[in-house]
Amino acid sequence: METENNNRKRRIYVRLTDKEFSTLETRCKNSTCRSVSEYVRHCLFTKPITTLTRDASADEAIMQMSHLNRELNAIGNNFNQLVRRVNTTSQASEIKGLLLLFESQKKTMFSKIDEVKEQLQKLAEKWL
Structure with a gap:
C-alpha cells in the first residue's frame, strides 16, 4: 500500500x-x-461522465424555425376564423369578400410552408 x-x-x-x-x-x-x-x-x-456537445450552427436554424412556427400558427388562426365566418354567413356579398381574404391568407400560408420546407432542406443537407 x-x-x-x-x-x-x-x-x-x-x-x-x-x-x-x-x-x-x-x-x-x-x-x-x-x-x-x-x-x-x-x-x-x-463513475462514467457524460459529455454533451451543442451544435452552435443549429441555433440560428432553430430560431428561424421557431419564428416560422409562430407565423404559421398566426396564419392558421386567421384561416380558421375566415372559415368559421364563411360557414356562419348567409349573405352572398359578404361571402365574396371573405373568399378574397381566404385566397390571400392561403397564398401567405403556402409561401410560409415553402419557407419551412427550404429551412428543413438546408438542415437536412447540413446534418446529413
Whole structure:
C-alpha cells in the first residue's frame, strides 16, 4: 500500500464549503473507503461522465424555425376564423369578400410552408 501512495505525485486542490465538506465526510464514512482521498478517487474514476456537445450552427436554424412556427400558427388562426365566418354567413356579398381574404391568407400560408420546407432542406443537407 505504501508503494502505491509513492506513485501519486500529483495533487489537485478543491475548495469546499463547510456543508459540502461535512457531506463529503459523511459519505466517505458510509463507504468502504479508508480515507477521504480514497473516496474522492473512487468517485472520480469509477463513475462514467457524460459529455454533451451543442451544435452552435443549429441555433440560428432553430430560431428561424421557431419564428416560422409562430407565423404559421398566426396564419392558421386567421384561416380558421375566415372559415368559421364563411360557414356562419348567409349573405352572398359578404361571402365574396371573405373568399378574397381566404385566397390571400392561403397564398401567405403556402409561401410560409415553402419557407419551412427550404429551412428543413438546408438542415437536412447540413446534418446529413
